Amino acid sequence: MKHSAHLPQSDLPDNVLRTVDPSRFRTILIVTIGALMIGLYVLADRLAARTEEDALHRLARSHADLLISFRNFYSSRLLPIVREHSKLMITHDYKSRPGALPIPATMTLDLVDEIARSNPEMNLRLVSPYPFPWRKVTLDAFETEALAALQASGKDEFLRLEDAPGGKVLRYAAPIRLAASCVGCHNVHPDSPKRDWKEGDVRGIQVMSLPLEGLSYDSHPQHFLFATLLLLVFAAAGGALIWLHGRNVHAVLLAQANAEALRDRQRALDAHAIVSITDEAGTILYANQQFCVISGYGPEELLGRNHRILKSGVHPDTFYRELWETISRGEIWEGEICNRKKDGGLYWVKSTVVPFLDRHGRPRQYIAIRTDITARKAVEAELIAKRTEAEAASRAKSAFLANMSHEIRTPMNGIIGMTDLALDTDAEAERQEYMKIVKNSAESLLGILDDILDFSKIEANKLMLEHVGFGLHQTISETLRTLGPRAGQKGVELICDVAGDVPQYVLGDPTRLRQVLINLVGNAIKFTASGEIVVTLAVEAQTDAAVTVQVAVRDTGIGIPADKLDSIFEAFSQADQSTTRRYGGTGLGLSISSRLVELMGGRMSVDSEVGKGSTFHFTVLLGLDATPVTPPATEPLAGKRVLVVDDNAVMREILRRQLAGWGMQATAAGSGAEAQDLCIRHDCRPDLVLIDQQMPEMDGLTLAAWMREQPDLRSTPMLILSTGPLKNDAERARGLQLNGYLTKPLTDVDVLQGVKRALGMDMAAVPSRAQAAQPRAAERVLDVLLVEDNPVNQQLAIRLLEKWGHTVTLAVHGREAVGRLGAGERYDLVLMDMQMPVMGGIEATRLIRAHEAECGLARVPIIAMTANSMQGDRELCLEAGMDDYLSKPISQVELVEKLRLFSPPLPARDSMQA
Structure with missing residues (x-):
């Protein structure tokens, strides 16, 4: 059914409208015809009657x-x-x-x-x-x-x-x-x-x-008379009314024609537009079906209500004030308006509001004709959002470049400045100090470049992950131990808590896992001035072939604002990008870490509150190493009493849980004074004491010295827990007959080894891989062909190789190397640069391998050296015939390992002579 209120009056003269009511005229005609039909029906029924009873029934x-x-x-x-x-x-x-x-x-x-x-x-x-x-x-x-x-x-x-x-x-x-x-x-x-x-x-x-x-009807003619009179009354009344209105028949027909035309125009308008009519106060008098459909309101909910029911709150009050001022002056208003639906949703319309004026020129009604432009506005909003996003990305990259300039120049300034100072001094100790700073600055610069390179690899989808067996607990312990001194220098406790069901040995990429941990813990140390940083590992899910490990890094640092949490994992993004910010960094670390975690089959998230700290969570999917593992022998520890003294409540709880898992009875004290009180009252007679060195009021060595003075504790084994070397306290520790030192952060393996060592138990029971380590190749002096075009890299490689006793021959490009080997010169190893003028390393290697095959010569090991480290570079080297791959800058440790790996075995006579 069509729902609407009256449309405005037509353009007929007022006197015609006052004297002619087309709807009433039509009603009178219908009533008159109906009355005639009723009378005819009664008469027909009377004529059809046959008997008195039948007549009554019919009546x-x-x-x-x-x-x-x-x-x-x-x-x-x-x-x-x-x-x-x-x-x-x-x-x-x-x-x-x-x-x-x-x-x-x-x-x-x-x-x-x-x-x-x-x-x-x-x-x-x-x-x-x-x-x-x-x-x-x-x-x-x-x-x-x-x-x-x-x-x-x-x-x-x-x-x-x-x-x-x-x-x-x-x-x-x-x-x-x-x-x-x-x-x-x-x-x-x-x-x-x-x-x-x-x-x-x-x-x-x-x-x-x-x-x-x-x-x-025969015996009581009044009934017949009643029907007849009813017929005559309706007929007479109808005829009179027809006669009365007949004088205005032309006006009636004209009014009907105008009404029909108006309805036709209304139907055409309703089919296309959203139409409403209001009085001068904005009260809705008419709303067409399109209006009801788009707004979600029924006609009965709109009629009689003020148009403010649709106010969206998107526009300021001045917008509506200017609209009403315009139409109140009798002027047409056009514009775009956002309205609110009944269900709360928004829609946009292009609107034209036309005032209807009375004889005095004052608005008496307003008609608003609208078209729906919601889809167009959505497209515009999307384009604006994309433009804003692009502008934000551009600003972020500009800020990143400015930041990178600062980050790169800072270590470069240290390298150049300290090198100048080292060259100007004759004091060896002073020179050594300068060169240490140079080395640290260079490593810092290398870290920045590594971040950029890793990001480039990820963006190009060329990052290659390893899938090798490694000790998960050991990797976590070694990674955190390298960060422990940095935390200790700030007075921040670095704690590691590994759940007992986390597997010891897994399959995955230990290097990338270590990289993620270093980034998250390094950030935690950077942004935490006091308190603690706790790294926890737990099993989220496990099958026969794989395990999902959940890692959390919680700190008590400055925290991250809530409006930055959604963007903190984006590239080039930092919580604070101002040029005067207190903390440095490239802004790539979290983005890289998040992407690395995704590549390792996991996800990363963060919870944070400003002033209270942050917790970064991530998961990694690791394979389970099928190699048998000898379980730790902890039976001899069962029943042993341990006193744990540490001012950090989290550390105390972790140690207590680990010791209890091995059947030991642990008693915890939060300070040296509390431990003394336990010992004096004989509430604890320990077989072993674990003491934290860095405690307020009374440090660990002071407590250990007091215990050594107690007759019943004089020979009790003691372990000192410290965030780093004792340094100045080493002399104090010598006379206390301590049974060892454990460096924080501690894993369960570290604690088990230390406890067993302190109690004098067999260390063979500590968990170990079942397979024996592969023996290293015998070391010997090598004849090395170095193929390198850069003078600095030439000098560095030659100095290192000669320092280790090897003989070095230099070729400045690949063609020279091919010529030397083609002329019959023999070498134990070739170090081949990839990018060189005249002939690069790939082409040179292919020619060398072809020559060896043609002449039946023994294969000389060729190790590539390149500044590229993208996914596919290693495969390209191996495909060309190379044997291995080293990334620049060359690590001395990695170079030594490659030399050992590809050294030819010593002849038997050399071995006997040795």
Whole structure:
């Protein structure tokens, strides 16, 4: 059904509109025709009657049919016209509301009452077992029986003859069935006695009682007269009204033509646009279907409401003020507005608001015609967001480049400055100090370049991960131990907590795992001034072939603002990018670490609160090494009593849990004074004491000295826990007969080894790989062909090789190397640079291998040296015939390992001579 309020008046002259009401005229015509039909129906029914009883039956049925027909005519033809063309209220209480019309049921009931009063012999009633609250009806026996029969049988009438005081009476009942148009109203009306009505349900019955004796059209002509008079009255009234309006027939037809044209224009407008009409205050008088659809409101929710119901809050108050000022002046306003739907969603429209002016030129109504531009605005917003994102990325990269310039220049300044100082001094100790600073600065610079290179590898999808067996606990311990001194210098406790079910040996990439840990723990140390940093490892999931390990790095540092948490893993992003920030860094570390974790089958996240610290979580998927592992022998430790003295509560709890897992009885003290009190009161008689060195008020060595003075503790084994070497405290420690030192952070393996060593137990029981280590190749002096074009790299490599006793021959490019080997020169090893003028390393290696194959010569080992370390470089070298690969800058340790690996074995006689 179309829902709308009145459209504005047409352009007809006011006098025509006052004298002609097309809808009323049409209603009068329909009523008149209906009255004629009713009269004809009565007359036809009379002519069809044959007997007195048959006449009564036909009379009752005709009255019932007439009432039902008139009710249906009223419901389906008259009321829709009223609803569409007037604001008249339709209610059961129409008598007390001026200008209101009755609902169909009330109209029928009142009509029946009127007929019953004017024709008491008919005894006409309408009854229902489901009355509305304002009607009270009592059914007699016939009515109850008739209602049940009509509901059950679906028939259209129920009748029988009954005895009455005046003689026999024909009792007749006809059903009042619910029309389809009435079902919805009955089911939602707040006073409805039922809420499950269906079309065709018997809502009630019409009951007539007609006396059999003497009642017919012949014996009682008043009934025939009543029908005839009813016909004449309707006909006369209709004719009079037609005559009265006939004088304005032309105006009526013109009004109807204009109304039809207006409706056609309205339908065309409604099909395309969103239309509403308001009064001068903004109250909605009309809203078309498009308006209802886009806003989500029904017509009844919009009509009579102010247009502010759609206010979205997107525009400032000045926007709406300027709009109203424009239309209040009688001017047309055009613009784009964001409105809010009923469900809270937003939509955009392009709107034109046109004022309708009265005779004085003042707005009396406003019509707004809109088109939906939500999709266009979404595209615009997306483009703006992308542009903003691109601009932000550009700013971030600019900030990154500025930061990188600072980060690179800082170590370069140290390298150049300290080198100048070293060259100007003759003091060897001073020179050594300068060169240490040079080395540290160079390593810092190398770390920056490594970050950039790793990021480039990841972006190019060329980062290669290893899949080798390694000791997980050992890797974690060694990685954290290298960071321990940095934490110790700041007075920050670095703690490692590895769950007991975390596997000892796994398959994966230990180098990249170490890189992620160094970045996260290094950041934690950088941003933590006091407190603790705790690294925890636990098993998240495990199968027969793989394990997912969850790692958390928690600190008590400065924390990260909530609005930075979503972007902290993005490239070139830092929580603070200002040029005067306190902390340095490339802004790539977390991005690289996050991507590395993803490549290792895991994910990374962070929880943080400013001023309270941060916790970085990540998982890695590792294979399980199938190599048998000898389990640790902890049975001799069962029942041993241990006193743990550490001021850090987390460290105490971790040690207590580890010791308890081996069957030991651990007692913890948070300070030296508390430990003394336990010993004096004999609450603890330990077989072993673990003492933290860095404690406030009383340090570990002071407590150990006091214990050595106690008769029952003089020979008790003691282990000192420290974040680094004792340095100045070494002399104090010598006389205390300590049983060892454990450097924090500690893993369970570290603690187990230290405890066993202190208690004098067999160290063979410590977990170890079942397979024996492979023996190294015998070391010997090598003849090395160095193929390198850069003078500095030439000098560095020659000095290193000669320092280790090897003989070096230099070739400045690949062609020279091919020429030397082609001329019959033999070498134990070739170090081949990749990028060289004249001929590069790849081409040179292919020619060398081809020459060896052609001449049947023994294969000389060739190791590539390159500043490139992208995925595929190693494969390219091996494909060309090289044997291994070294990345520049060359690590002395890696170079020594390669020399050992590719050294030819010593001849048997050399071995016997040795």
